[in-house]
Amino acid sequence: DKDRGFRNYFWKATPVPGAAAEMDKINFNDRVAVITGAGGGLGRTYALELASRGCKVVVNDLGGARDGSGGGSASPADNVVEEIKKMGGEAVANYDNVATPEGGAAIIQSAIDAFGRIDIVINNAGILRDKSFLKMEPENWNAVMAVHLHGAYNVTKPAFSIMKQQGFGRIIMTTSAAGLYGNFGQTNYSAAKMALVGFMNTLKLEGAKYNIKVNTVAPLAASRLTEDIMPPEIFAKMKPEFVSPMVLYLASEDCKESGQIFNAGMGYFNRAAVMTGPSVQLGEGDTPPTLEDIADNWEAINSMEGAKELNDLNTAMFDMLSPPAPAAEAA
Numbered sequence: 001d002k003d004r005g006f007r008n009y010f011w012k013a014t015p016v017p018g019a020a021a022e023m024d025k026i027n028f029n030d031r032v033a034v035i036t037g038a039g040g041g042l043g044r045t046y047a048l049e050l051a052s053r054g055c056k057v058v059v060n061d062l063g064g065a066r067d068g069s070g071g072g073s074a075s076p077a078d079n080v081v082e083e084i085k086k087m088g089g090e091a092v093a094n095y096d097n098v099a100t101p102e103g104g105a106a107i108i109q110s111a112i113d114a115f116g117r118i119d120i121v122i123n124n125a126g127i128l129r130d131k132s133f134l135k136m137e138p139e140n141w142n143a144v145m146a147v148h149l150h151g152a153y154n155v156t157k158p159a160f161s162i163m164k165q166q167g168f169g170r171i172i173m174t175t176s177a178a179g180l181y182g183n184f185g186q187t188n189y190s191a192a193k194m195a196l197v198g199f200m201n202t203l204k205l206e207g208a209k210y211n212i213k214v215n216t217v218a219p220l221a222a223s224r225l226t227e228d229i230m231p232p233e234i235f236a237k238m239k240p241e242f243v244s245p246m247v248l249y250l251a252s253e254d255c256k257e258s259g260q261i262f263n264a265g266m267g268y269f270n271r272a273a274v275m276t277g278p279s280v281q282l283g284e285g286d287t288p289p290t291l292e293d294i295a296d297n298w299e300a301i302n303s304m305e306g307a308k309e310l311n312d313l314n315t316a317m318f319d320m321l322s323p324p325a326p327a328a329e330a331a
């Protein structure tokens with residue numbers, strides 16, 4: 001049919017296996033999760049699905065508009081808590097603002113107060129302030145940084161301290177294709193979303209010894225953030241439920257990955273990564289190369305043939321200190 005044609009054309013959809021047998025189901029019994037911005041959209045779905053698998057959930061949402069204005073509305077978080085309780089799950093609402101350190105501390109404290117621990121943090125709260133670059137005023141730039149980037153720092157820091165003590169933690173950052181690949185009119189959002197990848201890259205190292213796994217999801221789903229960007233027929237297919245299984249996997253004990261980025265949407269999943277090309281050594285390291293050396297060796301410098309992933313800065317340094325033999329003199 002038409003939709004399948006569309007999906008196969010772009011994404012080579014593979015069939016999804018059937019539901020797992022009841023006993024094989026991954027559960028979150030005795031785990032406690034904080035999900036920021038869980039009063040609607042993707043966060044709400046994560047909260048409902050975690051709760052349906054035994055997780056105790058803090059539903060954080062300050063209830064603002066899509067651009068972050070307004071706020072102070074308890075109802076979105078309360079409604080999700082109500083939904084969870086109706087299906088027999090455990091949840092509390094929290095209305096604090098992720099954009100301040102006090103807000104972040106209060107959000108994690110509400111997990112401790114209600115459930116006595118914190119195992120999972122899903123940094124999901126988000127706003128949009130799209131403008132083409134020359135119209136991007138500081139208030140739009142800063143507001144987006146404050147919620148996405150500073151918000152993840154404010155909430156993750158108090159949680160990380162507890163996770164380190166208990167020797168378990170699952171932290172999920174939310175990036176976006178806009179940050180990974182670029183999107184017109186979103187310099188602020190793209191910068192904040194890609195900054196979360198850098199945040200993860202280092203936090204994965206600091207958490208490794210304590211079984212704290214830090215991963216990043218790049219979702220694509222129908223929500224108020226995307227309702228005017230996607231054609232209506234595609235929008236109808238972009239249910240958050242197609243993203244949440246990936247996020248729940250990254251939040252589970254089963255997840256052994258750390259420091260990875262996964263795209264998820266409409267049943268399409270893959271990993272994205274920063275790749276480093278094969279490298280070329282210009283000269284023996286005694287004389288600095290010239291601008292002409294760069295120009296003459298551009299093809300080799302620019303090559304991504306056999307590109308690889310580097311786990312940390314030290315690996316990158318080691319790579320630089322043991323480069324391939326110097327390139328042959330340019331003709």
Ligand code: NAD
Binds near residue numbers: 039175177219225
């Ligand atoms: P959404 O607007 O439905 O959800 C975001 C929620 O965050 C809202 O309920 C909002 O009230 C809350 N929020 C905003 N500022 C907050 C703050 N300061 N403190 C606490 N809560 C706050 O949108 P969504 O599409 O579900 O987005 C969820 C996340 O996924 C965002 O980080 C977004 O950037 C990201 N994302 C979404 C898509 C997509 O296709 N929907 C694509 C890429 C990335």
